[in-house]
Amino acid sequence: MVSALIDPVLLKSFVAVIESGSFTRAGERVHLTQSTISQQIKRLEEQLGCVLLDRSGPYIVATEEGEQLLGYAQRVLCLMEEAVEKLSEGRSQGEIRIGIPEDFATDPLTATLAQFVRAHVGIRLEVTVGLSNTLWQQFCAGEYDLVLVKQRPGQVPGRAAWPEPLSWIDSLEAPARMQDPLPLVVFPVGGLYRNEMIHALESTGRRWRISYTSASLASVRSAVARGIGLSVLPARLAQPGHQRLGCAEGFSEPPAMELAMHVRNNSPHRVLELADQLEAQCAKVVAVNA
Known part of the structure; x- marks a missing residue:
């Protein structure tokens, strides 16, 4: 009685031989030696009890039984690949x-x-x-x-951009704006708001000093609220403990930024x-x- 279970590895080698017409080329496709491919085809023929390949011509072709098996083998291998791909996709889509x-x-x-x-x-x-x-x-x-990222308007065209108006921010309870030199609460070197702040003060001749530096927005806002110094931040980030400064207090509106x-x-x-x-x-x- 012929076993109903066929090793898919044997089917893969069988299909490779039919499609390439050679044991050697089939071995290259499935990364096996010619002798291994030959042994696998022999095992498959013994299991099914019939000859699957005609080796009499210059190219190996399928016998009538081989042609019948080929269609099934291709469908089985295709379903296996589809199952692996689907399960892999479910585990990780990147x-x-x-x-x-x-x-x-x-x-x-x-x-x-x-x-x-x-x-x-x-x-x-x-x-x-x-x-x-x-x-x-x-x-x-x-x-x-x-x-x-925050950038100057239109600096680098992106997928989308939204306006991000900036404002001078001081403490409501302990204002620092009357000090000389003006104490500044800033982000580390390279931060856009830091550059805008210093440029604005330099252009008006006002003296300034760095009183507080932090990469944390929460820390910067807290330092301003406690009166450690002024800062330039997006206007929407002003908190209850802050006051926004404008021309009336001697601070011109900083150049606009955008979120891109x-x-x-x-x-x-x-x-x-x-x-x-x-x-x-x-x-x-x-x-x-x-």
Whole structure:
């Protein structure tokens, strides 16, 4: 009685021989030696009790029984490949690496990211929060699929952009603006707000000093609220313990900035889907704070 179970490895070698017309070329296709391929075909023929290959001509061809088996073998191998591909896709659909500035790494965007992860369990999402200049340099170096960065309006065209007005921020209870030199609360070297702040003071001849430096937005806002110094921040980030300064206090409005989304060219669908969701959420955040 012929066994109903056929080793798919034997079927793979059988199909390779038929399609290539040679044991040697078949061995190259499946990465086996010619003798191993020959032995596998012999085992298959013995199991099925019939001759599958006609070796009499210049090329190996299928016998009538071999032709019948070929169709089944191709379908079996195709289904196996489809099953492996489907299961692999379910386990991991790839990785998405994104970078966002700290002031947008808050509930609205993290909620969007969490919802995306729950809907795509096979995708590994890697989020980095940092300074815009650093994120942009890393994006250009190929480290991210998508970034949200602060930049001067139109500096680098992106997928989308939203206005980000800046404002001088001082403490409400312990103002620091009357001190000379003017104490500044700043982000580390390279931070956009830091550059804008220093440039504005230099252009008016006002003396200044760095009183507090931090890469943390929460730390910067707290230092300003406690009267350690002034800072320039997005106007929407002013808190109850802050007061916004303008021309009446001798501070001209800083140049406008924008939040821009940049997505790598030829990104896969999953990245574009996430970009759509983040774009919609960013538009809502900006609209609420307009």
